[in-house]
Amino acid sequence: MASPQAAKRQKSSKDVPYELIYWPGIPGRGEHIRLAFEEAGAEYTDTAHEEGGIEKVMAAIDPKSTGDDLNPPTCAPPVLKHGDLKINQTPNILLYLGPRLGLVPSAEEDEDAVYKINALALTALDGLSNEAHDCHHPVATSKYYEDQTEEAKTKSADYIANRLPKFLGYFEGVLSGEASKGGEFLYGGKLSYADLVLFQCVDGVKFAFPKALARLEKEGKYERVFALHESVKERPKIKAYLESERRQKYSMGIYRHYPELDED
Amino acid sequence: MASPQAAKRQKSSKDVPYELIYWPGIPGRGEHIRLAFEEAGAEYTDTAHEEGGIEKVMAAIDPKSTGDDLNPPTCAPPVLKHGDLKINQTPNILLYLGPRLGLVPSAEEDEDAVYKINALALTALDGLSNEAHDCHHPVATSKYYEDQTEEAKTKSADYIANRLPKFLGYFEGVLSGEASKGGEFLYGGKLSYADLVLFQCVDGVKFAFPKALARLEKEGKYERVFALHESVKERPKIKAYLESERRQKYSMGIYRHYPELDED
Numbered sequence: 001m002a003s004p005q006a007a008k009r010q011k012s013s014k015d016v017p018y019e020l021i022y023w024p025g026i027p028g029r030g031e032h033i034r035l036a037f038e039e040a041g042a043e044y045t046d047t048a049h050e051e052g053g054i055e056k057v058m059a060a061i062d063p064k065s066t067g068d069d070l071n072p073p074t075c076a077p078p079v080l081k082h083g084d085l086k087i088n089q090t091p092n093i094l095l096y097l098g099p100r101l102g103l104v105p106s107a108e109e110d111e112d113a114v115y116k117i118n119a120l121a122l123t124a125l126d127g128l129s130n131e132a133h134d135c136h137h138p139v140a141t142s143k144y145y146e147d148q149t150e151e152a153k154t155k156s157a158d159y160i161a162n163r164l165p166k167f168l169g170y171f172e173g174v175l176s177g178e179a180s181k182g183g184e185f186l187y188g189g190k191l192s193y194a195d196l197v198l199f200q201c202v203d204g205v206k207f208a209f210p211k212a213l214a215r216l217e218k219e220g221k222y223e224r225v226f227a228l229h230e231s232v233k234e235r236p237k238i239k240a241y242l243e244s245e246r247r248q249k250y251s252m253g254i255y256r257h258y259p260e261l262d263e264d
Numbered sequence: 265m266a267s268p269q270a271a272k273r274q275k276s277s278k279d280v281p282y283e284l285i286y287w288p289g290i291p292g293r294g295e296h297i298r299l300a301f302e303e304a305g306a307e308y309t310d311t312a313h314e315e316g317g318i319e320k321v322m323a324a325i326d327p328k329s330t331g332d333d334l335n336p337p338t339c340a341p342p343v344l345k346h347g348d349l350k351i352n353q354t355p356n357i358l359l360y361l362g363p364r365l366g367l368v369p370s371a372e373e374d375e376d377a378v379y380k381i382n383a384l385a386l387t388a389l390d391g392l393s394n395e396a397h398d399c400h401h402p403v404a405t406s407k408y409y410e411d412q413t414e415e416a417k418t419k420s421a422d423y424i425a426n427r428l429p430k431f432l433g434y435f436e437g438v439l440s441g442e443a444s445k446g447g448e449f450l451y452g453g454k455l456s457y458a459d460l461v462l463f464q465c466v467d468g469v470k471f472a473f474p475k476a477l478a479r480l481e482k483e484g485k486y487e488r489v490f491a492l493h494e495s496v497k498e499r500p501k502i503k504a505y506l507e508s509e510r511r512q513k514y515s516m517g518i519y520r521h522y523p524e525l526d527e528d
Contacts, residue, residue, distance in 0.1 A: 063430070063433060063434070063437070064437070065437060065441075066437045066438070066440045066441030066442070067437070067438070067441040067442065067443050068441075068442060068443065069442045069443060070443055071380065071443055072380055072383070072384060072438045072441055072443050072444070072450065072451060073434070073437045073438060073441060074383070075387050075391075075431075075434045076387075085376050085379070087376075087379045087380060087383050088383055088387075089382070089383040089386040089387060091355075091386065092379055092382045092383045092386055095359075095379065095382065096376075096379050112349050112351075112360075115349070115351045115356055115359065115360050116335065116336055116351060118353070118356045118359065119336070119338070119351050119352055119353040119356045120336060122353040122355065122356055123339050123340075123352075123353065127339075130394075134398070138402050138403050138415065138419070139402050139403075139415055139418040139419040139422060140418065140419070140422040140426075141422065141426070141427065142422060142426045143422070148418075151402065151403055151415050151418070154403040154404065154412075154415070155402070155403040155404065158403060158404040158405065158406060158407070162404075162405070162406045163405065166327070167339075169327060170327070170337070170339045173327070173328070173329060173330045173331070173337045174330070174331070174336045174337060176330045177330030177331040177332070177336055177337060178330070178331065178332060178333045179331050179332065179333060179334055179335055179336045180336070186336065187336060
């Protein structure tokens, strides 16, 4: 990643608050970015809480846009604006913010840490966010859930039976491994943004599939994963954030609770 | 990203060939890594062409593994081994290789280029690789295509009607934008690994949905995207690679051709 020197040089040339451009009304993928800001105590603005926020999101992802001289157009939110820079893709924004917010080890402490942390974040987002979304929209992103309920039931049953245990088991393995340095955090014995991502993913699937998750938690095979979810929730800045009005409620976003998709 | 100094320091301490661990028999997600190696003329080994290659892949993603002292376990291939480092996730491996193989501008030339290029690669992989895979496996990753043919038809129709034009249109916008510096490459007037990713994605969807792609190409709305596919194909090292035995044929991987999923 940027060497600490580069990050510092960058920071001084971009000495402005971060701007998060994301839909109002749901935590969604923007939540991963918010949790990083909140844990770090960073200054940021958020279109979810601004008047005209939706218009700002629409402008940022206008399919007719070709971007500007510095930045390619951005296809989908979340989008991060920082000074002249405008980037999207959740794991990419976290990659940019990681060294700036102190949520990854510096290159001098641990040169390849960013690649290990990025892989963990990508895997959590794949298995516990994107696939959880596909449970309620398996065959047509552009149609309503009500137009694909049967397919959603099939997909959710497979997700609960096969995919959730696979990914929870994978992260339990990560937390049981030596590279986690103790099993409290995913990597290196210190909080990184990958822990915040996993927290939010577990939080989301708990909302979407409460019965399945309660059973999986009771089975005791993923103790470290559920413990991480609890311990991140209790971190002072995260706790204050979750209790604030800045934390939006789950509704019709990535994580949706349809009782008919959960197990009995 | 790692500063050029860091990359150089790294290289000397890892002065061994790169090892790609991926399934034999399909280009798959491993192909994105191969194309980067081939374009750069890098020295690498590939389990796809080794005896016992499958066992090496199985060992690398053993669900019981907890990794080692340095590396968390890896959940799915492709996996890259480089010296002591072992990482997975296609866009993450490319991120690691980019500065080492000269497939992104150095941090000194263009400090934030890596984040723009990473976003482009992630978007191509999301829309033109992962979603293309989901067309033949929309409701159950663990079941056969034959068990979800009807759902696959619904998904593929939506993909062809809505998602393919969205993503092809997005990349046409990128290539039409000022930040592409001329429209031959996605960013900055120079080949980056994002161009190789987009090449392989377009190549794959052309194989999977030949009729739909022939129509979309004829419509003329995505000229720059199809031109990029052609021009990457003709790059001397890529051309030699594609004609070699190292390039595996599409079959039962991410990109599959089922005539009933294509348009009429």
